[in-house]
Amino acid sequence: MSILTPHRTPAAAIRVDGWDFGDFPYGLEPLAMPPAGRAQAGTEHRPVTLPSCDPDRIARELRALTGSGPGAAALVDAAPASSYDQLFWFRWIVGHQVTFALWRLMGRVLEEVGERGPDAVPGPGAMARLECYAHGYSAMLLYSGSCPTALYQRLIRPAMFLQHRGFSGTWAPDFHQVRSLLRGRPLPWTDDPRAAGVVAALGAQRAVHDSVAARLVPGGRSLLQQSINEAPVKPSERTAVLYDNFFMTLRGPVPDEAVAAQLVRRLRAVGLDLAVNGLYPLGRDDDGEEAEVWNGSLARSERRVGVVLAEAAGFAADLARRAPAAV
Ligand code: HEM
Structure with missing residues (x-):
């Protein structure tokens, strides 16, 4: 089943050029992020050149790929993956990298609201961003976890x-800045009726996480839970490095504009992948306990993956336009 079925009507078609991420289709790139949580930047910093990107063009391409732009239609020119291992490894790593960038941009919105005072309520623009990025996180949980259980295991x-x-x-360093929000802890504004959309998106995100966890690991027991008696480990600077290293994340003085530009480039790669392969190229095996809860908001999150990516790229493009060439 293809979640992003591009229209192939040549009349209104936008040509979406081929793969431009990593060194080959479904290749990976390191993500440069600012210090967060227990992940600190070193004092010595070698500048990293960021691959260039045109955020407005990418936002238009993603709207065309998802059919959500005005008269949008797309002709996609992307290569298939050389193997499912390559495809799903890419999804696991890049889905997490996109998530880290979304968390950072959510953290930025929270900081801006906080600067207006402890009881400030986010304005409509801030609410829209928080809601969109929370749905984007749900989309990335689905995307990262779209492999068959056997391949995951x-x-x-x-x-x-x-x-x-x-x-x-x-251990995810970037999670630190959004932990209370994503865990559903009450904030001064979360009871406000204007926050209803954000609160619903946060609830959906928790449900999606738990469903993906239960599908990929029947019973949902994490490695941490399995190892807790044998080798209890508290989050530390070391666990932050181990985590960042796994997901190819570098830390340095990286401005949010550069985070947004890296996010937009990754969203393009994800959009191309989904247009060519669909969300579940090998099907979704969710027999067992979670099958019956895969309805309502969960199914909605799944249907909206493509549209949400296009919306997130649109919001992030506002910042990404001002990204420096190197960080
Ligand atoms: C698909 C990508 C995934 C992402 C981005 C993700 C992210 C996270 C994050 C940020 C937390 C911390 C939550 C908090 O402290 O409130 C967490 C906790 C947890 N996750 Fe996931 N998760 C993913 C997949 C999974 C999978 C496949 C499992 C299956 C076992 C799982 C099981 C858990 C459990 C049990 C916890 C509680 C803490 C722990 O035991 O490690 N997650 N996850």
Whole structure:
């Protein structure tokens, strides 16, 4: 089933040029991020050149790929993956990198609101961004976790286990700035009726995480939970480095504009992948306990993956336009 079925009507078609991420289709790139949580930047910093990108063109391409732009239609010119291992490894790593960037941009919105005072309510623009980025996180949970359970158990989980036998999402440095929000803790404005869309998106994100976890690891027990008695490990600077290293994340003095530009480039790669392969190229095996809860907001999150990516690229493009060439 293809979530992003590009229209192929030549009359209104926008040509979406081929793959331009990594050194080959479904190749990877390091992500440069500012210090966060327990992940600090070194004092010595070698500048990293960021691949150039035209954020407005990418936002237009993504609207065309998802059919959500005015009269949008797209002709896609992307190569298929050389193997499913390559495809789903790409999805696991890049889906996480996109998530880190979304968390940072959410953190930025929260900081801006906080600067207006402890009881400030986000304005309509800030609410729209938070809601969109929270849905974007749900989309990335689905995207990262779109592999068959057997492939996850054979390829992805053992790799994280080898990095650290207690490897955990709680170590994600960028999660630190949005932890309260994403856990659904009440903030001064979350009871406000104007926050209803954001609160719904946050609830959907938690439901999607738990469903993906239960599908890929029947019972949903994490490596951390499995290893807790044998080797209890508290989050530290070391776990932050182990986590960043696994997901190819560098830390340095990286402005949010550069985070947004890297996000937009990744969203383009994800959009091309989905247009060519669909969300579940090998089907979605969710027999067992979670099958019946895959309805309502979960199914909606799944249907809207493409549209959400295009919206997130549109918001991020506002910042990405001002990105420096190197960080
Ligand atoms: C698809 C990509 C995934 C992402 C981005 C992700 C992210 C996260 C994050 C950020 C946390 C911390 C939540 C908090 O502290 O409130 C977390 C915790 C957790 N995740 Fe995931 N997760 C993913 C997949 C999975 C999978 C496949 C499992 C299956 C076992 C899983 C199981 C858990 C569990 C049990 C926790 C609680 C803490 C722990 O035991 O490590 N997650 N995850």
